[in-house]
Amino acid sequence: MEIIFLTIILGATILLAVYIGKIFKHKQEEAVAGEDEEEEQIQEEKEAPASKPKKKVVDRKSKEKVPTFQHPWLLTSLKGHSGRVLDMDISPNGKHLASCGEDRTVLVWSIKDFTGKEHKCLRCNVEFDHGLFVKWSPDSKAFVVQKAVQNCTEVYKMSKKVDGSLGDFSVAVTFPAKHQTDIIGMGISATGKFIATCSDATDLIVWSLKGEVLARLDTVHNLTYCCLVSPCGRFVATSGFTPDVKVWEVKFSRAGEFEKVSRAFDLTGSVFSVQQTGGKT
Numbered sequence: 138m139e140i141i142f143l144t145i146i147l148g149a150t151i152l153l154a155v156y157i158g159k160i161f162k163h164k165q166e167e168a169v170a171g172e173d174e175e176e177e178q179i180q181e182e183k184e185a186p187a188s189k190p191k192k193k194v195v196d197r198k199s200k201e202k203v204p205t206f207q208h209p210w211l212l213t214s215l216k217g218h219s220g221r222v223l224d225m226d227i228s229p230n231g232k233h234l235a236s237c238g239e240d241r242t243v244l245v246w247s248i249k250d251f252t253g254k255e256h257k258c259l260r261c262n263v264e265f266d267h268g269l270f271v272k273w274s275p276d277s278k279a280f281v282v283q284k285a286v287q288n289c290t291e292v293y294k295m296s297k298k299v300d301g302s303l304g305d306f307s308v309a310v311t312f313p314a315k316h317q318t319d320i321i322g323m324g325i326s327a328t329g330k331f332i333a334t335c336s337d338a339t340d341l342i343v344w345s346l347k348g349e350v351l352a353r354l355d356t357v358h359n360l361t362y363c364c365l366v367s368p369c370g371r372f373v374a375t376s377g378f379t380p381d382v383k384v385w386e387v388k389f390s391r392a393g394e395f396e397k398v399s400r401a402f403d404l405t406g407s408v409f410s411v412q413q414t415g416g417k418t
Contacts (some may be wrong), residue, residue: 146323163308189362213251217258219242224270228277229327233303235280237268243282243293245303257356261293261306273331274346279309283323283334289314290323290334294348312348322364326374331387331395333373335364341375343398352398372401381405 167267206214220239227234227248234246250256263282270283279294290312290360296304316336323334329392331351332344343352358377365374373385388396 213256215244215246215256215258217246217256217260218242220267226272226280228273229279232277235271235272235273237263237271237282239267241265241267243268243271243280243306245280245295259303260307263291265322270323272323272325274325275327281323281325281332283320287314288316288320290320290332290344290348292348310346310348312344315342315350315353321361322375324364324366326366326387327368328370328388330370330393333364333366333387335361335375337361339377341373341385343373344357345395348398351395352387354385354398372387373398 213235215236218236218238218240220241222236222238223290225234225236234235234248235243236246237243241263243263245259246256247258263284266284266286268282269285270281272281274280274292279292282291282293283289284291291308292310292312293306294309295306298304316334316338317340318336318338320334321337322389323332325332329346332346333341334344335341335356337360339356339358341354341356341361341364342350345351356375356377358375358379360373361377363374363376366372367374371386373387374382375385376382384404385398386401387398390396
């Protein structure tokens with residue numbers, strides 16, 4: 138009986154030892170397998186070639202050139218201003234074009250160069266301001282600029298070089314600021330006797346070329362939108378909030394002395410306000 142009992146105890150001890158041995162063997166195999174996987178991963182990272190930088194996807198549309206304006210009548214395009222071009226005028230002798238913009242400059246272009254590839258221009262700087270309007274004098278030797286910030290008119294004289302080409306620009310006359318609100322129109326008579334300016338209120342001023350106020354009157358438009366001088370240099374036309382165009386006559390004596398400004402006639406027929414006037418008077 139005792140022998141049987143010892144045999145059972147011995148057998149259980151052997152089975153327990155075998156079981157514990159299998160458990161330790163299994164854990165050891167898992168540890169070895171994990172180390173092998175880490176080594177393989179490290180080896181693959183070492184052997185793997187350096188990843189190439191991704192190529193930037195170039196948008197072909199962005200490379201496409203902006204289409205240029207085409208028209209059968211288009212002769213050329215003048216490029217020189219760095220801001221919006223606000224006004225331009227061709228000299229009476231047909232030799233030059235003046236343009237003013239928000240970049241505080243007036244550029245004078247030679248019309249004879251318009252058919253060529255290069256367009257040279259002369260730059261006139263408007264100090265601490267920019268021009269709203271630019272008009273040539275009747276003799277094409279000067280131009281008048283309406284300044285935006287100072288709200289006044291300035292005359293620029295052009296000098297000539299020995300070879301006859303244009304030289305530097307200089308301020309000849311600066312008119313006093315008489316308008317209380319923004320100036321919306323400016324013109325110079327073909328006779329060279331006066332300059333007319335008009336504000337967006339109802340203020341029309343007729344000046345001499347020396348900056349003297351010859352006449353100041355109310356346009357009776359409630360609000361004035363446009364002011365033009367006739368090609369003959371005799372009339373000034375204004376339009377505004379009222380549904381009519383008023384034409385004023387600037388009278389001078391035979392000796393050339395200023396007399397007065399009087400209303401010549403009214404152009405009626407519009408139902409609403411007249412935004413712009415044009416044409417020859």
